Amino acid sequence: xxxxxxxxxxxxxxxxxxxxxxxxxxxxxxxxxxxxxxxxxxxxxxxxxxxxxxxxxxxxxxxxxxxxxxxxxxxxxxxxxxxxxxxxxxxxxxxxxxxxxxxxxxxxxxxxxx
Amino acid sequence: xxxxxxxxxxxxxxxxxxxxxxxxxxxxxxxxxxxxxxxxxxxxxxxxxxxxxxxxxxxxxxxxxxxxxxxxxxxxxxxxxxxxxxxxxxxxxxxxxxxxxxxxxxxxxxxxxxx
Numbered sequence: 001x002x003x004x005x006x007x008x009x010x011x012x013x014x015x016x017x018x019x020x021x022x023x024x025x026x027x028x029x030x031x032x033x034x035x036x037x038x039x040x041x042x043x044x045x046x047x048x049x050x051x052x053x054x055x056x057x058x059x060x061x062x063x064x065x066x067x068x069x070x071x072x073x074x075x076x077x078x079x080x081x082x083x084x085x086x087x088x089x090x091x092x093x094x095x096x097x098x099x100x101x102x103x104x105x106x107x108x109x110x111x112x113x114x
Numbered sequence: 115x116x117x118x119x120x121x122x123x124x125x126x127x128x129x130x131x132x133x134x135x136x137x138x139x140x141x142x143x144x145x146x147x148x149x150x151x152x153x154x155x156x157x158x159x160x161x162x163x164x165x166x167x168x169x170x171x172x173x174x175x176x177x178x179x180x181x182x183x184x185x186x187x188x189x190x191x192x193x194x195x196x197x198x199x200x201x202x203x204x205x206x207x208x209x210x211x212x213x214x215x216x217x218x219x220x221x222x223x224x225x226x227x228x229x
Contacts, residue, residue, distance in 0.1 A: 032216060036220075041205070041223065041225065042222055042223060043118075043120075043207050043220040043221050043222040043223045044158075044207070044209075044220040045220070046217075046219075049217065090157060090158070094216060096216065098216070099146055099163070099211070099216070100146055100148075100211035100215065100216045100217065100218050101148070101160070101163060102148075102160075102218060104157045104158050105157065106156075106157050107156070107157045109155075
């Protein structure tokens with residue numbers, strides 16, 4: 001069975017600093033991987049996804065993530081944090097034959113300091 | 115495209131009453147919809163998978179008689195919380211997967227408060 005682990009329930013960065021949110025997965029077959037962002041009292045918005053094409057994936061709002069099979073990782077990065085990036089971030093995994101059923105990580109709360 | 119709506123966005127009900135939450139895919143047909151529950155500062159917990167025209171598949175530990183799910187059409191699924199109690203208070207989120215796809219599109223969520 002597949003699983004996802006997000007290292008760090010809370011990450012704090014200064015405005016303009018690098019954002020790095022960590023995600024490691026476990027899967028016996030090639031996975032599809034996703035990063036979602038959730039603002040307070042809202043649903044989830046897709047930031048980016050990996051579906052076995054390019055290993056470096058670019059998403060919305062300047063975020064990107066790199067799929068590293070050897071490290072079973074899919075870390076999310078952004079070169080320069082904005083105050084508006086403060087939110088909860090979820091990494092998720094599914095398999096091609098799961099009908100879209102996602103397994104979510106525990107989530108990482110990103111705080112951005114002025 | 116790929117917009118999912120939920121109604122209502124917030125609901126307050128008295129203990130013992132039932133509440134229905136609607137999830138609609140506005141611009142695509144969804145063969146599968148998912149219902150999640152989210153507690154404060156926690157991740158999403160999958161409650162059930164809803165397939166159009168068939169019975170929902172519930173995750174372990176989720177009471178199917180308490181959380182009734184109906185997926186009557188390719189654009190609408192409903193979750194009814196029956197005989198609600200204060201411990202059912204939570205944020206409920208639905209998502210939909212379009213025909214032939216694997217990507218989930220999420221609704222904005224419904225905040226349920228049971229008094």
